[in-house]
Amino acid sequence: MRSLIACCGVALTVITATARAGGNPGDSQRIDAGRRVYIAQCAACHGLHGEGQPNWDRPNATGEMPAPPHDRTGHTWKHSDAMLYRLIKSGWRDPFNKTQRLTMPAFGQVLSPKEIRDVIEYLKTMWTPEQRRFQLEESQQAPFPPEAR
Numbered sequence: 001m002r003s004l005i006a007c008c009g010v011a012l013t014v015i016t017a018t019a020r021a022g023g024n025p026g027d028s029q030r031i032d033a034g035r036r037v038y039i040a041q042c043a044a045c046h047g048l049h050g051e052g053q054p055n056w057d058r059p060n061a062t063g064e065m066p067a068p069p070h071d072r073t074g075h076t077w078k079h080s081d082a083m084l085y086r087l088i089k090s091g092w093r094d095p096f097n098k099t100q101r102l103t104m105p106a107f108g109q110v111l112s113p114k115e116i117r118d119v120i121e122y123l124k125t126m127w128t129p130e131q132r133r134f135q136l137e138e139s140q141q142a143p144f145p146p147e148a149r
């Protein structure tokens with residue numbers, strides 16, 4: 001009996017620790033996979049640590065908005081899971097850019113739905129607890145699409 005209690009105690013500690021980290025045991029695998037996607041596909045523009053390009057908050061000489069940070073200094077955390085998924089899958093350009101090209105490339109042909117979701121879960125590790133809470137609430141109404149669940 002004693003060993004049963006000890007064993008359940010350990011299991012419970014693991015479960016509560018995971019819950020506190022904000023997810024289930026699969027999350028750390030997702031984040032590791034997402035980090036690899038980020039380094040391979042995103043870091044060249046958004047920075048190795050998600051710091052964004054210099055002067056990212058104003059148009060560059062070409063009249064295009066540079067790549068913004070994904071860390072706590074940016075605004076990625078303000079977008080729901082559904083919106084982030086769409087931005088990465090289909091690409092994006094600021095409507096006021098002087099050029100027509102998608103400055104944020106579309107990754108729908110390059111990354112699988114799972115990889116897009118993984119990289120988003122990795123981006124979340126760059127935010128403050130408050131930013132994560134805000135984004136979680138935004139995503140209640142606008143979750144990942146079924147293809148990425």
Ligand code: HEC
Pocket residue numbers: 037038041042043044045046064065066067068074075076077084087088092093094095097103104105107119120
């Ligand atoms: C070739 C450069 C480039 C690459 C590579 C790139 N991005 Fe971007 N990204 C941009 C630019 C530029 C913008 C800003 C577009 C705008 O607002 O005009 C942007 C915007 C974004 C946004 C919107 C951020 C916000 O706060 O509105 C997200 C999310 C994003 N990128 C994620 C990613 C992810 C994830 C990857 C890798 C899979 C990636 N990007 C790869 C250039 C890039």
